[in-house]
Amino acid sequence: MELKEPLTNVKGIGEKSEKLFNKLGIFTVRDLLNDFPRDYEEYPEVMDLDEVLDYAKESEVNLAATGLKVALVGRAKTPVTARKTRRVTVITATYFSSEKAVECVWFNNTYIMSSVKVDEVVVLYGILKTDGYRYKIEQPNIYTVDKYNSFRYSYQPVYHLTKGLKNQNMRNYLRNAIDKIRSDGFKDDYLPAEIISKYDFVNFMDAVEAMHFPSDFKQLKAGRDRLVFQEFFYFILNNALQQSKEIGEINSWKFEKDTFAKKVLDNLPFELTKGQKNAIEEIKNDLKGEYVSQRLIQGDVGSGKTVVAFLSMVLAAENGYQSAIMAPTEVLARQHEEGFKKMVEDFGLDIQVVCLTGSMTAKQKREAYEVIEHTPGIIIVGTHALIQEKVVYNDLALVITDEQHRFGVKQREYLGQKGKKPHMVVMSATPIPRTLALILYGNMQISVIKDMPAKRLPIKTAIIKENLRKNAYNKIALEIEAGHQAYIICPLVESSESSDSENVVDYVEKINKYYGGKYTISPLHGKMKPKEKNDIMNAFAAHEIDILVSTTVVEVGINVPNATIIMIEDANRFGLAQLHQLRGRVGRGDAQSYCVLMDKSKGKEIIPRLKVLGESTDGFYIAEQDLKLRGPGDFFGVRQSGEFNFKIADIIGDSDMLKKASTEVNKIISADPTLINHTQLKLHLNSFVEDNNMIL
Numbered sequence: 001m002e003l004k005e006p007l008t009n010v011k012g013i014g015e016k017s018e019k020l021f022n023k024l025g026i027f028t029v030r031d032l033l034n035d036f037p038r039d040y041e042e043y044p045e046v047m048d049l050d051e052v053l054d055y056a057k058e059s060e061v062n063l064a065a066t067g068l069k070v071a072l073v074g075r076a077k078t079p080v081t082a083r084k085t086r087r088v089t090v091i092t093a094t095y096f097s098s099e100k101a102v103e104c105v106w107f108n109n110t111y112i113m114s115s116v117k118v119d120e121v122v123v124l125y126g127i128l129k130t131d132g133y134r135y136k137i138e139q140p141n142i143y144t145v146d147k148y149n150s151f152r153y154s155y156q157p158v159y160h161l162t163k164g165l166k167n168q169n170m171r172n173y174l175r176n177a178i179d180k181i182r183s184d185g186f187k188d189d190y191l192p193a194e195i196i197s198k199y200d201f202v203n204f205m206d207a208v209e210a211m212h213f214p215s216d217f218k219q220l221k222a223g224r225d226r227l228v229f230q231e232f233f234y235f236i237l238n239n240a241l242q243q244s245k246e247i248g249e250i251n252s253w254k255f256e257k258d259t260f261a262k263k264v265l266d267n268l269p270f271e272l273t274k275g276q277k278n279a280i281e282e283i284k285n286d287l288k289g290e291y292v293s294q295r296l297i298q299g300d301v302g303s304g305k306t307v308v309a310f311l312s313m314v315l316a317a318e319n320g321y322q323s324a325i326m327a328p329t330e331v332l333a334r335q336h337e338e339g340f341k342k343m344v345e346d347f348g349l350d351i352q353v354v355c356l357t358g359s360m361t362a363k364q365k366r367e368a369y370e371v372i373e374h375t376p377g378i379i380i381v382g383t384h385a386l387i388q389e390k391v392v393y394n395d396l397a398l399v400i401t402d403e404q405h406r407f408g409v410k411q412r413e414y415l416g417q418k419g420k421k422p423h424m425v426v427m428s429a430t431p432i433p434r435t436l437a438l439i440l441y442g443n444m445q446i447s448v449i450k451d452m453p454a455k456r457l458p459i460k461t462a463i464i465k466e467n468l469r470k471n472a473y474n475k476i477a478l479e480i481e482a483g484h485q486a487y488i489i490c491p492l493v494e495s496s497e498s499s500d501s502e503n504v505v506d507y508v509e510k511i512n513k514y515y516g517g518k519y520t521i522s523p524l525h526g527k528m529k530p531k532e533k534n535d536i537m538n539a540f541a542a543h544e545i546d547i548l549v550s551t552t553v554v555e556v557g558i559n560v561p562n563a564t565i566i567m568i569e570d571a572n573r574f575g576l577a578q579l580h581q582l583r584g585r586v587g588r589g590d591a592q593s594y595c596v597l598m599d600k601s602k603g604k605e606i607i608p609r610l611k612v613l614g615e616s617t618d619g620f621y622i623a624e625q626d627l628k629l630r631g632p633g634d635f636f637g638v639r640q641s642g643e644f645n646f647k648i649a650d651i652i653g654d655s656d657m658l659k660k661a662s663t664e665v666n667k668i669i670s671a672d673p674t675l676i677n678h679t680q681l682k683l684h685l686n687s688f689v690e691d692n693n694m695i696l
């Protein structure tokens with residue numbers, strides 16, 4: 001079987017399950033293999049009931065509400081019974097553990113009956129619950145103690161799922177796919193043999209299998225290491241090749257006038273920070289420079305990158321050129337559009353601002369295309385729609401991407417469609433050390449905005465456990481009473497079988513009830529239509545909403561300075577970088593702001609990772625600590641910031657691997673800049689780029 005074959009070629013996947021996979025963005029065998037687990041569960045230690053109860057008490061696990069996954073040792077004293085109703089067969093067996101009865105129930109699962117043997121000591125693996133009197137496990141697996149201990153130290157992958165697709169299905173399909181690929185004799189390895197042997201990497205299929213079916217941690221790590229390296233290697237190699245083609249493009253744009261920009265600078269309602277001033281100065285020099293420029297502006301959340309973008313765009317406009325800013329979401333694009341329109345008006349500038357996003361109607365889009373094609377000197381704001389083929393620009397001299405990976409080379413070529421390439425500015429809030437930025441951003445110039453606007457008060461952060469929930473809600477109420485607004489972040493959109501994390505839909509109802517309908521509360525999540533999301537964001541910005549209950553869609557760039565408190569549910573489920581970004585949604589005005597992180601990890605102690613956020617609001621510091629605190633066990637499952645779309649690699653956590661990959665690429669490229677002597681590698685690069693939807 002080849003990786004590019006359709007999913008239905010995998011044994012067990014029919015058209016019905018294919019549709020489910022498509023929903024998850026999985027279309028080919030390769031996509032399936034690349035759908036790495038979002039987390040790994042360890043099997044719990046075998047305990048008797050008393051030990052479990054002690055553990056639950058210590059860790060404040062609520063056995064009545066959530067239950068606890070257990071490997072309970074027990075013994076049945078009486079035979080199993082089966083009761084047939086019209087619809088189901090209910091099978092029950094009573095086990096004894098620490099002399100107490102534990103009721104086990106299965107539905108329709110008649111083959112379990114042969115596993116229940118009177119007097120045999122077994123391990124019951126499932127979720128233990130209690131109603132206060134009796135203990136119960138629904139549908140436990142039954143293992144002999146030896147059998148259980150034989151896989152106790154392996155990891156159980158947990159996949160992203162959708163309704164109708166179970167974790168076990170995923171495992172079966174993956175097993176079938178991997179076995180078939182192997183039995184057909186898969187040979188390709190994607191990495192040069194010298195590199196594999198130098199770093200002692202496992203081969204590609206072994207790496208993939210280790211990710212899905214790890215027999216122990218060591219194997220899992222070896223598999224992951226190899227895939228991480230590969231991902232970095234091709235990313236850097238691709239950049240290096242592309243850049244060598246691009247360097248030295250002569251700058252024929254003329255930037256001579258700057259009275260508009262002066263007018264803005266003289267009338268700004270605030271003093272620019274040193275970092276902002278430097279960034280603007282450097283962009284100005286780039287625009288007048290000998291070559292077409294590419295610059296990265298690195299500045300923490302809230303450091304004021306937007307005004308830097310605006311000033312550069314004003315400069316372009318005054319000189320008769322178009323400029324465009326591309327935002328990662330519709331909501332952000334609209335926010336920029338409105339902000340820019342307001343600034344243009346406030347400063348009395350004669351510049352037209354045009355917006356183009358995917359959710360506009362065909363008619364609106366046509367109108368926008370028309371304006372963009374025929375009007376020089378305008379400011380264009382939009383989403384990815386800006387790089388779609390119907391857009392024809394008119395002397396586009398400057399392109400800015402906001403909070404987003406940079407443009408790929410093809411896109412840059414497209415933007416410079418009349419042969420004159422625009423200057424590029426990338427604005428990023430990802431705090432990565434300079435050494436790593438140099439690798440990831442290749443030959444770009446880098447400006448760093450280190451300082452925060454002067455009047456900012458540092459955000460006060462509280463990390464709490466469930467017992468202080470009321471205090472958090474009181475604080476939110478106080479902020480609202482004081483005329484401010486609040487965000488509450490939940491990991492999920494709606495309730496899910498596979499997770500007990502908070503979800504936006506139920507939360508809105510819950511908290512509405514809590515506040516007795518006193519405040520205006522609205523949901524916001526990624527499953528909404530773009531227009532609906534925009535309307536809600538606008539309503540929030542206009543203070544028509546007091547509390548926005550949202551998924552992480554508000555993570556990037558949203559600017560509502562009147563929001564002064566953010567509460568993040570299940571904070572222990574998020575990565576530090578992401579929490580830092582989320583927290584940056586508040587503290588954007590002059591008022592004191594607050595962040596409440598709800599730690600739902602088991603146990604009374606706050607997990608160390610979260611404490612870091614209590615210590616500092618400095619993105620660089622947080623990133624550093626993040627790296628230090630990551631044990632080998634938790635580089636899985638923690639989502640990172642989405643600036644680079646790496647599938648498994650993590651820029652910070654895997655920085656060693658990143659440096660190694662960079663070293664190897666440099667070695668190859670310096671000896672063979674166009675890969676003319678590396679034909680096999682070039683083929684692999686092309687297929688890797690294509691298969692991973694890497695931008696070209």
Ligand code: ADP
Pocket residue numbers: 270271272273276299300301302303304305306307429453454455557559561588
């Ligand atoms: P980010 O860098 O996260 O994109 P923004 O550009 O959205 O930050 O700026 C955050 C807020 O800070 C905005 O409300 C903006 O008007 C304000 N701001 C920007 N620069 C300054 C400054 N020098 N002094 C005071 N406030 C500023």
Ligand code: MG
Pocket residue numbers: 305306402403557
């Ligand atoms: Mg921003």
